[in-house]
Amino acid sequence: MAEAAAPAGYDLVIRNGRVIDGTGAPARLADVAVANGRIAALGDLARARAAREIDARGRIVAPGFIDAHTHDDGALLATPEMTAKVSQGVTTVIAGNCGVSLGPLDLAGRGLDGPPPPLDLLGETGLFRFPDFAGYLDTLDDAPAAVNAAFLVGHSTLRLGAMERLDRAADEGEIAAMRAALDAALAAGALGLSSGLFYDPAKAAPTEEVIALAARLAGSGAIYATHMRDEADDVIAALEETFAVGRAAGVPVVISHHKVQGVENFGRTRETLPLIERAARAQTVGLDVYPYIAASTVLTAGSAARAVRTVITWSRARPEFAGRDLDDVAAALGCSREEACDRLQPAGAVYFAMDEDDVRRVLSYPRAMIGSDGLPFDERPHPRLWGTFPRVLGHYAREVGLFSLEEAVRRMTGLPAATFGLSGRGVIAPGAAADLVLFDAETVIDRASFEEPTRAAAGIELVLVNGTPVWRDGAATGARPGRVLRRGAEGVA
Numbered sequence: 250m251a252e253a254a255a256p257a258g259y260d261l262v263i264r265n266g267r268v269i270d271g272t273g274a275p276a277r278l279a280d281v282a283v284a285n286g287r288i289a290a291l292g293d294l295a296r297a298r299a300a301r302e303i304d305a306r307g308r309i310v311a312p313g314f315i316d317a318h319t320h321d322d323g324a325l326l327a328t329p330e331m332t333a334k335v336s337q338g339v340t341t342v343i344a345g346n347c348g349v350s351l352g353p354l355d356l357a358g359r360g361l362d363g364p365p366p367p368l369d370l371l372g373e374t375g376l377f378r379f380p381d382f383a384g385y386l387d388t389l390d391d392a393p394a395a396v397n398a399a400f401l402v403g404h405s406t407l408r409l410g411a412m413e414r415l416d417r418a419a420d421e422g423e424i425a426a427m428r429a430a431l432d433a434a435l436a437a438g439a440l441g442l443s444s445g446l447f448y449d450p451a452k453a454a455p456t457e458e459v460i461a462l463a464a465r466l467a468g469s470g471a472i473y474a475t476h477m478r479d480e481a482d483d484v485i486a487a488l489e490e491t492f493a494v495g496r497a498a499g500v501p502v503v504i505s506h507h508k509v510q511g512v513e514n515f516g517r518t519r520e521t522l523p524l525i526e527r528a529a530r531a532q533t534v535g536l537d538v539y540p541y542i543a544a545s546t547v548l549t550a551g552s553a554a555r556a557v558r559t560v561i562t563w564s565r566a567r568p569e570f571a572g573r574d575l576d577d578v579a580a581a582l583g584c585s586r587e588e589a590c591d592r593l594q595p596a597g598a599v600y601f602a603m604d605e606d607d608v609r610r611v612l613s614y615p616r617a618m619i620g621s622d623g624l625p626f627d628e629r630p631h632p633r634l635w636g637t638f639p640r641v642l643g644h645y646a647r648e649v650g651l652f653s654l655e656e657a658v659r660r661m662t663g664l665p666a667a668t669f670g671l672s673g674r675g676v677i678a679p680g681a682a683a684d685l686v687l688f689d690a691e692t693v694i695d696r697a698s699f700e701e702p703t704r705a706a707a708g709i710e711l712v713l714v715n716g717t718p719v720w721r722d723g724a725a726t727g728a729r730p731g732r733v734l735r736r737g738a739e740g741v742a
């Protein structure tokens with residue numbers, strides 16, 4: 250005998266939460282139902298039945314955060330539980346930034362015994378074993394991480410694969426080889442191209458070389474993201490170069506971790522942001538930012554010279570100096586700061602080189618996405634690796650009042666999803682992926698500091714990736730429901 254139609258049976262209903270949907274719309278009371286890894290219904294679901302129910306009274310229910318700028322390429326394979334990210338409510342990471350991606354590159358096949366800086370930020374030598382980008386994505390399909398991941402192809406990685414020497418412009422043949430490798434990666438589902446023109450492996454690349462590659466992205470929905478040639482005295486010229494690449498290649502550009510560095514440049518976001526806004530009216534321009542006055546990357550004497558203070562994050566030559574101030578290291582070694590930088594190589598550092606007002610100005614800019622730029626293999630990482638998202642929510646939205654909670658969430662969800670073409674992610678709507686975070690707006694805050702850089706945030710109570718809990722009651726669940734998000738595939742525009 251047929252039963253009368255009953256309310257749909259869901260896998261999970263989250264009841265009574267204040268839903269912030271990722272579009273910037275005001276929070277509203279609503280129940281959220283999940284079935285088969287997707288959001289099945291939204292609204293008053295008092296009569297709905299579900300296998301599991303969660304009472305979210307007094308809590309925010311938001312789309313899982315999209316970390317718009319990461320170097321998680323190797324971490325997804327080496328530490329797939331991704332605790333630094335899921336503990337913040339991050340459910341998707343964009344990797345392959347700053348010109349460096351794991352693939353397509355076979356280090357051993359290139360006769361290199363280790364990744365040259367800054368590729369070494371992505372992890373140990375053994376991780377660089379993917380001459381073909383599709384093979385890297387397939388490997389992640391077979392051994393998924395806790396979070397979803399989408400990937401840019403690094404210009405420096407392409408250069409290493411195609412050129413014998415990196416201290417000059419690529420010639421026609423090398424550009425053709427890089428284009429072929431880029432085309433293959435795009436066909437495999439890469440979101441676009443990244444560059445790191447600031448760094449040694451790409452410094453000698455002229456604008457024309459970048460345009461020749463970026464032009465391959467035109468019309469495909471792929472984007473060009475750049476760690477610009479300069480973020481200090483010559484930041485304006487670097488911005489103009491970035492816009493020129495976007496115009497000449499006909500592609501959207503994303504300015505990575507926008508900032509201005511060096512005491513003499515403090516306040517210059519008053520110049521850069523209007524320039525970005527003007528460009529954005531004529532071409533597609535976005536940017537990402539992390540909420541700290543300190544930067545972090547490989548250790549160089551040049552970067553240390555620009556910083557008010559430099560702290561070592563790791564050193565292959567002298568690991569005992571991780572966490573120490575460069576001035577103390579120089580004193581201990583009885584040498585100059587420059588000499589100390591040499592003796593610690595290869596190494597990484599945190600550089601206190603920004604003005605708080607500039608950081609706030611960039612965070613407040615409506616086109617700014619939130620990206621951690623965290624370095625997951627650093628011995629003593631910059632706290633942005635563990636703290637970025639709760640810091641924006643708890644410190645900059647709640648405590649400082651830079652913007653509303655809804656705006657903070659939009660910069661972490663709907664905006665990056667639209668920028669990177671991750672359709673069906675970054676919003677709470679029926680049919681969207683059930684990437685969700687439950688947090689307490691009153692208590693959410695970063696706890697990672699420069700002194701204790703790997704402390705998990707407070708206030709993030711439950712995190713779901715594709716409907717499966719990855720963070721609950723202050724601990725990673727160990728589940729690995731993450732997916733590789735390929736451009737042009739289901740779930741990606």
Ligand code: ZN
Pocket residue numbers: 346347445476505506
């Ligand atoms: Zn960078």
